[in-house]
Amino acid sequence: MANLKITILHDVWEEGPPEPEPEPVKAPRGKSGKRSRKKKDPLHDREEIFEALTKLGHEPSYYVLDGKNQSLLALAKCGADLVFNLTESYAGDDTMDKNIASFLELLHLPYTGSGPQALYLAQDKSIAKKIFDFHKIKTPDFAVSYKGRTDHSHDIEFPLIVKPVSEDGSIGIDAGSLVDSVKELMERIHYIHEEFDSPALIEEYIEGREIYASIFGNENPEVLPLIELDLSKLPRGTPRIACQDVKFDHETEAYKVTKSAPAEDLDDDTTKKLQDTGLAAWRALGLRDYGRIDMRLNKKGEVYVIEANPNPWLSSVAEFTMAAKKAGYSYTDVIEKLVGLAQARSL
Ligand SMILES: Nc1ncnc2c1ncn2[C@@H]1O[C@H](COP(=O)(O)OP(=O)(O)O)[C@@H](O)[C@H]1O
Ligand SMILES: [Mg+2]
Known part of the structure; x- marks a missing residue:
């Protein structure tokens, strides 16, 4: 594989960026401004990816999307051959990963991973269910409720698990998520609405x-x-x-x-x-x-x-x-294959 300029694109949920970068903005929580997201494992995958890309003879660099227009606009001119896309959010809103993928498509910049449709x-x-x-x-029977409005409901039975409809990293999931009574259920739905301003996904617990x-x-x-x-x-x-x-x-x-x-x-x-x-x-x-x-x-x-x-x-x-x-894949093999898959889309 030819030597490529590869930008490792990431967002600013995590602290301690690996390189001097623009001042990170404190990530606000989407619409409600509320959020209880914790920091991810301190072992960043991006550093390991950087190392693997170097080993493969590419020229990696980091690029942070800090949620400001400037970083978005400068991305268009970053001169990379390929983007290793590690973004999960934009400006603190993690439903925006699909928009970043769409932006990369508009720029004709090949990037690793799923496209905007699948991300959405x-x-x-x-929707996935x-x-x-x-x-x-097969997926657990479920209901979706938002502030008294029910979008959909199977005839579900306790025990149930209640989660925000679109979060990941187990945000909003703790011991209280598993509910066994109407009282616990109502309280948990209320908590999801209050804390995440999100519809609650109420699923049968498997x-x-x-x-x-x-x-x-x-x-x-x-x-x-x-x-x-x-x-x-x-x-x-x-x-x-x-x-x-x-x-x-x-x-x-x-x-x-x-x-x-x-x-x-x-x-x-x-x-x-x-x-x-x-x-x-x-x-x-x-x-x-x-x-x-x-x-x-x-x-x-x-x-x-x-x-x-x-x-x-x-x-x-x-x-x-x-x-x-x-x-049988080494870590470097994994990274090499991902670059190859992304590159193949641009040929
Ligand atoms: N319907 C369910 N039945 C049993 N366990 C569940 C169910 N939904 C979620 N869980 C548990 O909660 C964890 C996190 O749920 P998940 O929907 O994967 O959220 P996240 O997107 O935050 O990873 C799962 O890995 C599983 O352990
Ligand atoms: Mg999960």
Whole structure:
């Protein structure tokens, strides 16, 4: 692959940018100004990507979209051959990732990962679930409610989990998300409205194992070995869900006792069912290059799609990378393939 000028494009949710950059703005929360997002793992994937790109003989640089027009306009003139797109938000609004992808399209700048359509469909979990339903992909029955208005409702049964309809990183998901009574349900819906100014997605809770299917490539997308997030060792009385503590809070008991690892004890039929379901969800939403489909497997062997993640976290310890390693890709191989997939679109 020819030597390319590659810009690692990222936003400013996280602190401590790796290079001198424009003063980051304090990220406001979209419409309501409210937000309780925590910092991500301090191990930035962008630094590892930078290193891998250098190893591959490319010329990487960082570019931060700080939510100001100037950084957006300057991007048009950045002179990169390709953008490694790590953005998840714009000006603190994480529904805006699709707009960044659209902007890159308008600039004819090839970029890694999913396009605006898939980013939009996956971001709004209620839309994604309606599409899964159409394609007969099992997903928990659900209702969507916003300040007294019900957008849709199956005849759902407790226990239920209540989450913001379009957040990720387990924002708004904690022990209180799992509700067992009308009182708890109403309180939680109120909390989601107040805290996130977002419709509440109320889903049937699927007791079971948490399995991730990572998918890589486009023409013949490869379903990488399945990864399980083992939640069985969470302290007694804690719901078995991947809340923020589990994902990011290194100091917590919940973080320390939960581990992701290849799910090796699954029989062939179950493995195939999980892989096929993951791929069906990927195709239904039109994901591209790399993605991770989060699923639950219950005792009866039924597989439910919880959500689809375009452009998942790419750190060397992330589930996607773990799955790729299990399939024989080194970290550098993963980055090389992603660059190749993006570049192929511009040829
Ligand atoms: N319907 C559900 N049944 C069981 N667990 C769920 C359900 N929905 C969410 N969870 C738990 O909550 C976690 C986060 O939910 P998810 O919808 O994936 O949010 P995020 O987009 O923030 O990752 C999941 O990984 C899972 O552990
Ligand atoms: Mg998830």
